[in-house]
Amino acid sequence: MKALVIDDSRVMRRIVSNILVEVGFETIEAENGRVALDQLESHGDVSLCCIDWNMPVMTGFEFVVETRKHPEWRNVTLMMITTEGEQDQIVRALAAGAHEYVIKPFTPEVIVDKLQFLGLVDVKESV
Amino acid sequence: MTIPATWEPLTAADPVLTIAQDLFSTMIDGEPGHLYPWMGENPPLEDPRYAWVDVSGPVVTRVMLMAGRATGEQLTRALLQMDDSEAVSDADFADAVGEIANVVGGNVKSLVTNPGALTLPVVTHEEPDMSKAFCLLETYFGWKGAPLGVGLWALAS
Numbered sequence: 001m002k003a004l005v006i007d008d009s010r011v012m013r014r015i016v017s018n019i020l021v022e023v024g025f026e027t028i029e030a031e032n033g034r035v036a037l038d039q040l041e042s043h044g045d046v047s048l049c050c051i052d053w054n055m056p057v058m059t060g061f062e063f064v065v066e067t068r069k070h071p072e073w074r075n076v077t078l079m080m081i082t083t084e085g086e087q088d089q090i091v092r093a094l095a096a097g098a099h100e101y102v103i104k105p106f107t108p109e110v111i112v113d114k115l116q117f118l119g120l121v122d123v124k125e126s127v
Numbered sequence: 128m129t130i131p132a133t134w135e136p137l138t139a140a141d142p143v144l145t146i147a148q149d150l151f152s153t154m155i156d157g158e159p160g161h162l163y164p165w166m167g168e169n170p171p172l173e174d175p176r177y178a179w180v181d182v183s184g185p186v187v188t189r190v191m192l193m194a195g196r197a198t199g200e201q202l203t204r205a206l207l208q209m210d211d212s213e214a215v216s217d218a219d220f221a222d223a224v225g226e227i228a229n230v231v232g233g234n235v236k237s238l239v240t241n242p243g244a245l246t247l248p249v250v251t252h253e254e255p256d257m258s259k260a261f262c263l264l265e266t267y268f269g270w271k272g273a274p275l276g277v278g279l280w281a282l283a284s
Contacts, residue, residue, distance in 0.1 A: 083233020105150040
């Protein structure tokens with residue numbers, strides 16, 4: 001399975017990618033929502049997007065809204081990974097089409113638990 | 128109608144310590160116990176760097192991380208799981224220290240009522256001019272024997 005990690009922080013992209021690789025994902029990266037949309041168009045086999053909220057050019061929230069306008073991407077799982085922890089922000093993201101929401105800071109176990117809940121990782125796999 | 132942000136929850140119980148310890152135990156050290164309150168007077172920082180995010184809104188509030196260059200390099204290595212002997216590039220340094228400020232700032236923002244948007248992190252060598260800002264909280268921690276600080280300021284609009 002292929003995952004797209006979207007964060008303007010290279011450090012954070014690397015951390016999230018390392019977790020995903022450990023549980024069997026191939027990862028590609030984007031530094032903002034605009035680049036991520038381009039990546040989705042050029043890679044037709046992305047099954048998971050891990051999305052930061054605050055990014056230049058296009059935010060993660062705008063990316064979620066834009067992605068959900070495309071029927072061909074409706075099977076892509078969208079998981080927000082962000083410092084935006086207010087209840088109304090979480091509700092906004094989920095209402096816009098995100099499937100899961102992780103607040104930074106996080107442990108690898110938290111990410112894997114979410115992926116297991118979403119059925120993207122087998123329960124026996126762990127980091 | 129303008130509703131001002133409310134910062135009392137932050138200044139009342141020093142949740143910055145809890146936020147910082149949570150961040151360090153999960154993403155930097157991999158276990159709790161390595162970040163602790165700094166006892167005594169606020170310590171000097173050697174070759175300091177400043178990383179901050181602002182919470183916009185009726186009251187613009189700055190959440191700033193302060194650390195010496197060497198401590199920032201250690202933080203970068205820990206986040207990126209680098210060896211102690213590996214050189215830290217300026218880009219990785221700014222990215223890592225900025226992200227720490229971003230995570231602390233985001234969690235601080237979630238504790239207050241009516242916050243605005245969170246800005247992208249800024250990392251500088253020069254101390255920003257805070258002469259017109261009101262300091263809400265400034266606290267120092269020890270990590271691997273070195274001090275690092277977190278400050279919370281209300282900026283004049």
